[in-house]
Amino acid sequence: MLLELIFNVVLFIFSIYAYVLVGITSPAATATELGAAFWPRIILVLLAILVAVNIFNIWKKGKAEGNLKFESSEITSFFKSKIFIGMVMVIVMAFVLEYAGFMLTTCIFIMAYGRLLGQKSPVKLILSGVIATVVLYVIFQGALDIMLPRGYGFLRDFALMVETLLPF
Amino acid sequence: MFDLFLSGLQIVLTPSTFLLILAGTVVGVIFGAMPGVSASMAVALALPFAYAMNPVIAIAFLVSVYCASITGGGITAILFKIPGTPSSAPTTFDGYPMAQRGEAGKALGYSLVASAFGGLVAAFAMALVSPQLASVALKFGPSELFAVSFLGLSVLSSLDSGNLIKTLISGLLGLLLACIGLDPMLGVPRLTWGSSTLSSGVEMIPVMIGLFAVTEVLKQTGKQKVKTEEEKEADEKGTKFKTNIPGFKEFWKVKFVMIRSSIIGTIVGILPGAGATIASFLSYTVEKKISKHSDQFGTGIPDGIVASEAANNAATGGSMVPLLSLGIPGGNAAAIMMSALVLKGVQVGPLLVRTQPEYLASVFGSMLITNIIMVIVSLMVARIFAKILAIPYSILGPVIIMLAMIGSFALKNGTGDVILMAFAGILGYFFVKMKFTPAALVLGLVLGQMCESNLRRAYTLTNGNMVKVFTNPITAVIMTACVIMLVYPLIKGLLGKKKAE
Structure with a gap:
């Protein structure tokens, strides 16, 4: 559960970073061309929203079940x-x-x-x-x-x- | 139609041509079963042989390789969870669990007969309404093709309805991966971080092989332990391969699945740029949506195998329609076949069918014969492949990884794709562990560029009028179908709840 939470948080941060990056590095859109950043940005916005919902779900479930604690033995055994x-x-x-x-x-x-x-x-x-x-x-x-x-x-x-x- | 049928049979049943078609079928099934050797690669490998033939026979030979390779892809998908061709990826969802239960022969039986049925339906569709279908396909511009690819994406909501958010995240990650590399319209690098390897984009085949094959071996690595007597017995059952073609009664149960999937496959195959992969995913999802036992999809039921295999083989026939009627290749394999004809001095175009009907007859005849003999040839090849199942997993597991490595390497003769495959395999393991959906990621990767480039092209063609893009009649109808497909699971769930109350 903790690993999943970390993965989702990293994904959320990455989505925001990539959203900014793709906007900076792509040429601006014109009146008849949507631009190189348009499609990735739609995906990244949707991704960030869904990942945020997923983080909330994991947090809620983890709190209820009490398994959001960091256990070093789990990581060392992996x-x-x-x-x-x-x-x-x-x-x-x-x-x-x-x-x-x-x-x-x-x-x-x-x-x-x-x-x-x-x-x-x-x-x-x-x-x-x-x-x-x-x-x-x-x-x-x-x-x-x-x-x-x-x-x-x-x-x-x-x-x-x-x-x-x-x-x- | 009857004339075409007779003339097709006359061409393909001459002893030398029949032998060539038989050889093409054997080669096609074997190439198709090899991971990483896609259907178009199989046709390309067979091309040098076709140069020495009469053009009418050459096209019949290449068609036999093409049809058989798509079918061959299902063999390794069922036995080892390695899709031989990308269009066989959905076959793994139900085929592999069936093989794990010791029903590999039955799963292959369903796969082969469904493939043959799909191929035959497409062949008749091609012969009957080729010019009409091609003219309809010509009406599909960028906005319609965007709608078709979006229809493929709407499949996401039902790939794993129990984990809708995670499935959608997986699909979006696939779409995001498809954005990496050069922008399809302007050619500017996107999300490449200055890397030349990333500039060439993320290839679908290494990701797919990694997510399916490497992940499976890693999962098995964690499970390896001393086996109980029961497990040993189950293993033995799995390795004993019987040519167990399901009976007529069993096929009768999936008759509508076969018919629907063949129609979907033919239609999708006709559309330029779509092809067998989208056809099989779309058909699998449609069946999952409308099936009375949709919850059993993915656990190893014949419907899933039939849906995927009938559709991907029907798409091969579909892709021949624009090639023969208009001289426009519908996909990579069709483009290679066209190049063979052009090299032979054949004028490919709208007049070909009228002035030289023997080409259509030859393709038609070849598809009929190939789809029939393919069942027998595939069963023999499958038997040889199934023997591999008897090898202990301590040998088979690493060999599967090395096969996956070769499949990825062969794509561009570079180790960059092997590294991509390795990371995809590890990502796939964590994906499965966290209950994400690898198949959704693959689907996003397959459809990403088609979706984006067609939307942007449509926007440019309408001079920046987004409303015009979506109010085009065909686009509007397909987009409505997308909405229905997306909303249907929610309505079905609500109705179920009401009923339960």
């Missing part, structure tokens, strides 16, 4: 949870992809996430990582001709070498 680790892994994968290339990123990600999901056998993890990477690579890079990221340095050279081996 940061220690598998979900948070999973989120970090997904974000890291997305940022590393360009530098490490598709093959290395996919292989490591599948093994690491598999471990997070409870697979304990290292053999199974390595096999699943390697096989899934090869299958995905052959289908998308080979058959569908999607240029998957090669990475930099020796990883790029390796990817280029593998591309010459593809039968397609």
Whole structure:
């Protein structure tokens, strides 16, 4: 409930900030052109109103149920949870992809996430990582001709070498 | 009509053409089932093969790829909650819960037959009233198209009627995301904070894949625990895939859903710029609004799958109407098909149907054959995909994320969309946790630019007269329908309360 309240307050402040920003950075409307700020501003006004109503509802409900208190244990347990680790892994994968290339990123990600999901056998993890990477690579890079990221340095050279081996 | 039917069959039933259509259907279903490979991308990938063909056969081949790819998108939407094409997003709402209950085969059966039905209705509509429909579509200027997209937005009020405010907030966030990037009319950057990545706008596909697929894996990550015997049994039931096409009686129950959705899909498909995604969302919501068991939508009922799949396939037929009758492509896929014809030296335009009726006959014949063989082909492809369900989730989960990553990357061959997908997935998790509606956000993102650019164009065309924009007859009728759709849930609720009293 507290997290939801914080999210809504941040959204409310953002709506007002964006309303001002879009007005400053867009050229003024003319008699026959509504202007670049017109549509976003309509959305932002509606958003701010609805978020304000939502904040009021959360506050009212939270007060009645008494669960608007800050509990540090709830937050620390989230940061220690598998979900948070999973989120970090997904974000890291997305940022590393360009530098490490598709093959290395996919292989490591599948093994690491598999471990997070409870697979304990290292053999199974390595096999699943390697096989899934090869299958995905052959289908998308080979058959569908999607240029998957090669990475930099020796990883790029390796990817280029593998591309010459593809039968397609 | 009968002549057209015979001439269409004559073209597509010659052994070589039939084989090409069969190949196009197989390729289309597989491409459609791949996340991130949209229907237009599937047609683009098939284009080099079409260059080597006779133009009449080439258009039949490309149509088969197009129709089949839209259907293929439903397979992964049902099995993994990854919509293969954006128009399959509403299929996940009921298809995935059915698959989770161990009814994946049944859900696919409904999806495939509804797709075929929608495709056939659109094919007949195209053959029967193509010139008339196209001339009606030509009357749709910016103000009418704004009204149509607003009609799509009015769907928001019923996506999750239990959380109306949160659903509307989600939809508005989607509309706001659609504003990021260059302004559609003036080309000035908006809400980009000087970033070149944001200047190119927020793409719908990475956001959609993130919100649906990545969020689902994150949810499952939190749920992973030692399974009880009952859960293991349920899992086993889910992975055992049977070609379980529902019987005639079961289809009879959803006959009106199929007919309504096919009509909606055909009409929306004809309108330039609208397309299969809007058709499926609109049809899903209309069904939810008028259904006697609207509260069960989203829990895994056939009506939801049928509404979405019949409409998105009908839209494919609809989009061929302006292409063949007027030479105006209704969407991206139609534009690619037109380019193939132009490259072959075919004069695409209003005279094409009159002077060279074999093109209309070829498209008609191809749609008839494709929609029939598509059911068999899709079931075979679905069986292969369903085998993947038997893989332990510790392998399947990360593979789903990597598939989502490839789908996002393939869009522009850039990792910017992968980062967007990752953040969308995390946002989606918190969205679900706080009971917001991810589907509403996607809908806002889909319709945002269409809504804004048409409203602004209409305003400019009427010399700044907003009253004139809304009093245009077609616009007024559609806007009235929007108001009814928005107000109907409130009236229904009030009447329910009165009845209860």
